[in-house]
Structure formats: C-alpha cells, structure tokens
Amino acid sequence: MPELPEVETTRLGLVPRVVGRRIRDVVVREPRLRWPVxxxxxxxxxxxxxxxxxxxxxxxxxxxxxxxxxxxxxxxxSLTLVPPDRPVRRHDHVDLVLDSGxxxxxxxxxxxxxxxxxxxxxxxxxxxxxxxxxxxxxFGGDYLHRVSHGRRAPVKQFLMDARVVTGIGxxxxxxxxxxxxxxxxxxxxxxxxxxxxxLAGAVRATLTxxxxxxxxxxxxxxxxxxxxxxxxxEYAVYGREGSPCPACGAPVxxxxxxxxxxxxxxxxQH
DNA sequence: AGAACCACCTGGCAGC
DNA sequence: TGCTGCCAGGTGGTTC
Numbered sequence: 001m002p003e004l005p006e007v008e009t010t011r012l013g014l015v016p017r018v019v020g021r022r023i024r025d026v027v028v029r030e031p032r033l034r035w036p037v038x039x040x041x042x043x044x045x046x047x048x049x050x051x052x053x054x055x056x057x058x059x060x061x062x063x064x065x066x067x068x069x070x071x072x073x074x075x076x077x078s079l080t081l082v083p084p085d086r087p088v089r090r091h092d093h094v095d096l097v098l099d100s101g102x103x104x105x106x107x108x109x110x111x112x113x114x115x116x117x118x119x120x121x122x123x124x125x126x127x128x129x130x131x132x133x134x135x136x137x138x139f140g141g142d143y144l145h146r147v148s149h150g151r152r153a154p155v156k157q158f159l160m161d162a163r164v165v166t167g168i169g170x171x172x173x174x175x176x177x178x179x180x181x182x183x184x185x186x187x188x189x190x191x192x193x194x195x196x197x198x199l200a201g202a203v204r205a206t207l208t209x210x211x212x213x214x215x216x217x218x219x220x221x222x223x224x225x226x227x228x229x230x231x232x233x234e235y236a237v238y239g240r241e242g243s244p245c246p247a248c249g250a251p252v253x254x255x256x257x258x259x260x261x262x263x264x265x266x267x268x269q270h
Numbered sequence: 271a272g273a274a275c276c277a278c279c280t281g282g283c284a285g286c
Numbered sequence: 287t288g289c290t291g292c293c294a295g296g297t298g299g300t301t302c
Contacts, residue, residue, distance in 0.1 A: 002295060002296090003295065003296090006295075032279095034278070034279095034296090034297085034298090058296075058297095072296080072297090073295090073296090074278095074279095074295090074296060074297090075279090075280095075294070075295055075296055075297095076279085076280075076281090076294085076295080091280085108279095108280095109279080109280050109281065110278085110279045110280050110281085110294090110296095111278080111279055111280080112278065112279070112296060112297080113296090126297095126298090150271090150272090151271095151272075151273095152272085152273085153272075153273065157273085160296095162296090162297080169295055169296065170294090170295065170296085171295060172295095216295075217295095218294075218295065219281080219282080219294075219295085220281095220295085221295075258273085258274075258275090259274085259275075259276090260294095260296095261293085261294085
C-alpha cells in the first residue's frame with residue numbers, strides 16, 4: 001500500500017491529536033510483524049510523551065525523549081486514531097493508548113509492516129542508507145543524473161530504489177514516468193540531464209497531487225481518520241491496461257520490471 | 271557494485 | 287458453491 005503520500009497523509013492526521021500526549025499503555029496483540037515487535041514496549045513507553053512525529057521515506061518515527069518508535073505500514077498497513085470503545089477487528093495488531101483515551105491502532109493484514117524501537121535514527125540500519133527525500137532541495141534532475149551514472153537497470157527500478165530517492169513505490173513510479181513521458185524500460189544511465197529535470201518535476205507534481213487527494217486506496221489503506229484516499233481515481237496509467245491513454249488515446253500497455261507490474265503509454269513515453 | 275530473484279503473509283478475484 | 291492459482295501498495299537477504 002502505502003507510499004509517501006499515504007504515509008504522509010497518516011502522519012498529518014495523527015500530529016494534531018497525538019503530539020504532546022503521553023502514552024498510557026501499549027497493547028501488542030500480535031507481535032509477529034516483519035520483525036518481532038520488541039517485548040517490553042509498554043514498560044518502556046508508559047508515561048513517555050510524544051514529542052513529534054517524523055517521516056523518513058515510508059517510515060514513521062514517533063519521537064520520545066529516550067528514542068523513537070519506528071512504524072512501517074508494509075503493503076497493507078494503516079494507523080488510525082480511534083476512541084477507547086472501538087471494537088478490536090481482525091489484524092488490529094498494536095495499540096498505542098494515549099493519556100487522552102484515544103488509541104493509535106495499527107491494522108496490517110499481511111504483516112509486512114514493522115514496529116521497532118530505535119535509539120538513534122541516524123545510525124539505524126533501516127534508515128541510514130536511505131536516499132534523498134523527493135521534496136528536499138537536494139533532489140532534482142541534477143541529482144538523478146549524477147546518481148544514475150553507469151546504471152543499466154530500467155529507470156523505473158532506479159526511481160523505486162530507496163537508496164536513491166525515498167517514498168516512491170510502484171504506483172507513483174508508473175505515474176511519474178508517464179507524466180515525464182519517459183519509457184519505464186529505458187536504462188537509467190542513458191537519460192539526459194534535461195529529461196531527468198522533467199522527471200524530478202513529475203515526481204514532485206505526482207506526489208503533491210496524491211497528497212492533496214489523501215493518497216490512494218486500492219484495498220486497505222485508510223488515513224488516520226479511517227477514511228480512504230481517492231487518488232486512484234486520477235491514475236493516468238496504473239492498473240489501466242488496455243484503457244485509452246489520457247494524453248493520446250492509445251491503449252495503455254502493461255509489462256513487468258523487477259517483478260512489479262508496469263503500466264505505460266508506448267506512444268507518449270520514450 | 272549492480273541486478274535478479276526469493277521470502278515474508280493474507281485476502282480478493284478470475285477461472286474452472 | 288468451492289477449489290486453485292494468481293495477483294497485490296514493500297523491502298531485506300541471498301545469489302550471481
């Protein structure tokens with residue numbers, strides 16, 4: 001599920017009612033996520049105040065005085081803010097119970113998500129190799145051009161490589177490449193600086209539009225308020241094999257890169 | 271170093 | 287209706 005727009009939608013929804021609150025309790029109903037949820041989380045966090053909620057790539061980091069609680073939503077996760085009397089549903093694996101009574105509840109059917117305690121995010125193996133954020137000043141055509149030097153893998157894979165740029169998953173890679181009119185199979189090291197400028201702009205524009213729509217909901221994603229996103233209604237190519245390209249009317253084609261579905265317009269993208 | 275592939279897990283859907 | 291096989295928003299680990 002969640003790529004940058006969905007994770008950021010979640011973060012923005014949580015901030016007003018979670019930052020500044022203290023943790024009353026942590027309930028772990030199912031510790032078997034991607035990695036085991038650390039034991040003793042409740043003892044560690046009880047009484048601790050949430051100072052901020054950060055996002056790095058697709059990771060959320062709840063900042064406490066002693067460290068950070070890292071949350072990743074995997075493919076099917078969501079974090080919702082629910083009242084104390086909300087019945088527990090299937091796949092509601094972890095609750096952060098706040099001193100307000102509200103509960104930050106993680107639901108994740110596929111359990112590819114993660115909840116970990118991180119003392120120092122700058123030195124954590126999951127975080128320290130991450131590339132630039134798409135909305136950082138460091139990100140742009142110049143950066144992509146430089147980093148892609150010598151790479152033969154398709155540009156779509158390059159764009160989805162979190163060590164290059166974070167937050168872009170399969171949906172937004174497809175959509176950004178369409179918006180930039182670049183063919184997903186093109187070798188990343190053989191794309192000009194000016195076309196990378198266009199791609200960087202398309203990435204930002206696509207993510208911005210998705211954020212404005214509250215992200216995408218294909219199946220499970222809901223924001224912190226429990227409401228789905230609606231950017232999937234604006235897809236130009238993703239999941240639209242055989243439908244007319246919104247720019248030229250040619251049928252959208254499907255393919256695969258690195259095991260992931262790819263959608264593109266063969267007449268618009270080169 | 272870079273790229274290809276597998277693994278993890280559940281649920282929804284198409285096809286028979 | 288049920289069964290089987292395939293597919294899905296991610297990403298770490300292994301192998302070449």
